[in-house]
Amino acid sequence: MNRLSKEQYKPRYFLLSAIFLFASTLLFFIQCKPWNEYPTGSSEGERIWNLIERDPSLSEFATLLKQTGLDDTLKQAASVTVWALDNEHVTALPTEIKENNTLLKSLLAHHISTLRYQTAELNATLRIQQLDGKFANVSNVTFEEANIIGADKSARNGVLHIVDRPVFPQDNIWQFLSQYGDASLQKNWIESLDTLLFDERSALQIGVDANTGEAVYDENSEKKVANVYLDSIANLKDESKQFTYFVLQNNVFQSSFNKLSSYYSGISADSLYRLTGYSVLKDFAVEGLISLTELSGVLEATSGAKVKIDPLAVAETYQLSNGRVYVLSAYDILLEQKFPVIKIEGENPTGFSRTDKAATTFYRRKANPDGSTFSDIMVYGHLIPKFHIHYHLKNVPRAKYKVYWRAVAGIDDSQTVSFTQRLGIGNPELEVFPYQSVGLQNYDEVYIGEFTTSGFGDLNFYLIAANTGTTGQNTLSLDYLRLIPVFD
Known part of the structure; x- marks a missing residue:
């Protein structure tokens, strides 16, 4: 398809449509036949092609159908609706359309549906798929911007309507x-996202990848183009x-x-x-x-x-x-919409520094002072200095972040004294933030500090206990971490 400049671009047929609109409007008022001069009623014994072919007012339309081979389509169709153009409106078609068989066939196919529609079925406007694969908005009196000036001539395999102007298919x-x-x-x-994949419906599977568990296909199998934007966004x-x-x-x-x-x-x-x-x-x-x-x-x-x-x-x-x-x-x-606040829930850890402390790890459901509830995690009585909880966060944008946590303790649990814990980023041994005290019965969010990521990618966070084995002093508690991007 040729690429046009901004100034050159028009949807397909746009200029020709504009030219025709003036001519067809003039014809409509000057030469339009009364409604009862167009075919109505039933000819159930005939096929729709025969109705068109023997109607003198549609002889030019029939000629164009023959020229494009669509007459055979109408002869063979099991069910069809045609919105035909009478001779006056065919004659008014631009020469550029009538002499270009590709454009002409596209136009005529847009006036044909492979289902049967009487105007009585079209009390509301429907979007009806046409033979060209595109859709047209149709009511009991209009076909897109065209008026239906002759309606409901029934045939054995379809319905014939007559409209007062051509409806040109638009680009998608x-x-x-x-x-x-x-x-x-x-x-x-968008095109850069095109990826060639095996078509699972027809590709020949020859095995399974031992590492990934994914199907392995014969290299000669049929492939298809996938595009994550077109497939998932629109x-x-x-x-x-x-x-x-x-x-x-x-x-x-x-x-x-x-x-x-x-x-x-x-x-x-x-x-x-x-x-x-x-x-x-x-x-x-x-x-x-x-x-x-x-x-x-x-x-x-x-x-x-x-x-x-x-x-x-x-x-x-x-x-x-x-x-x-x-x-x-x-x-x-x-930017606040593109890069929203990141929240890490404490009760959803990736792992722990040791795997033998399940008995001292508590996933809790607690009540806020206002009666609402929240979930958190507490590790109590583990006896390990610098025991830590690990959180892995994917695809973190490069930015400066303000960090907050909420850590609740001393409410319906065994914690009776305040304790300290700290947040590590990237490596539990790196002291990005110092130890901070966690008081009892504190529901408030606490500011931890700021940090800046070095680049886009995954990040590891660690909630690290005090450097002591004493129960009550090395407790860990976390409702959530909140990372707020800072936009300069």
Whole structure:
């Protein structure tokens, strides 16, 4: 597919549609037949192709069907609905369409559905899949922007309606993105995620990997392209869906990328590109069609995030076959939204410095002063100096963090005196933070200090007991750790 510049881009057939709109409107008012001059009623003994072929007002339409081979489709179809164009409206079609068999077939296929629809079944507007794979909004009086001017001529294998103008198939969101020149950075990033995988439905399995437990396939087996963005965020190629999608102009994408990239530093260039781009774009798809006035509210993206788009930043709007695109000339990234507070629950440890202290480790359910409950962990009476609890945290962005903990003791437990514990990061022997006293019956969150990660990646945290074996003095307690990113 040719890539067009921003100035050149129009959804497929856009210019031709505009030209035809004027001509067809004129014809509608000047030459339109009364409703009762169009075919209605039933010819259940005939197939739909025969209805079209023997109707003099549809002779030009029949000629185009023969030209594209779609007459055979109508002859063989078990069930079909056709929204046909009469001779006047076929004659008004641009020559560029009638002489290009690919465009012509695409247009005609968009006027055919492989299911049967009478107008009485269309009291509400339905999205109906057409022969070209795209969908059309159809009611009992309209076919997309066209009016139904002759309806419900029944045949043995279908229903025939007549409409007052052609309905040209639109590009889907992915096709738009592939052609819109000022969004090439966004499109290129999504394409960079393409991965060739074995198609499990047809691939020949020849074994199982002893290390990973994953299936091993014959190298000659069929493969498919997977894309984590299209597969998990929004399949912009899916004609059956309706998305509202936000597209960043190249300069906006680049500035957004630059703003976020430092939080992913310390990894390979390829990983940096993929993770930063994902952070920029993951919240840009919303299910359904959102109007411009609705953009001022809070939207729920397919990623689950709550997002807000400034309507004044919308430079262009496009209605496409599977949704609506807003092109943004500005985008204010909220770092607090991209990098939220990290909370580590005490009762979910990765491990311990020793594995023989299960009898002295207590996973508790406790009550707050307000009556609500919380879960925590306490290790009491373990007798080991510097005993520690280990927490492993994945994919921590590079940033400065303020650290807080909540450690509750002396309430319905054996702890009768205050004690000390400290937090280690990276290595339990490194004293990133000093020992801090844990008082009795204190429900308050306590500030521990600040630290800065050296790069994006996994982090290990250690809750370390006092350097003594004395019970009550080397207790460990943790409701949670809270890491709050600091944005300069």
